[in-house]
Amino acid sequence: MKKTFRLEGLDCANCAMKIENAVKKIEGVDEASVNFMTTKLSIRADRENMPEILKETEKTVKQLEPDVDMVKA
Secondary structure (H helix, E strand, C coil), rough: EEEEEECCCCCCCHHHHHHHHHCCCCCCCCEEECCCCCCEEEEEEEEHHHHHHHHHHHHHHHHHCCCCEEEEE
16 A cells, blocks of 8 residues: 655755655555655555554654654645
8 A cells, every 4th residue: 555645844954754664664564755845755564554654754754853744745
């Protein structure tokens, strides 16, 4: 299953890379990518694990970039 989110407030390519690398390390994530130009975060994981992964992803984004909001695309 794949989910895509807009990262509102993302204004730095290095920040995008930090978020992408951190989300890739979350247990259960098969694939994650952040496109800085479109400010989109895509996550691929098993459907049954997705709710927990999304909670962890949101927490990770806030820890790394407190001014960035994860909004469903």
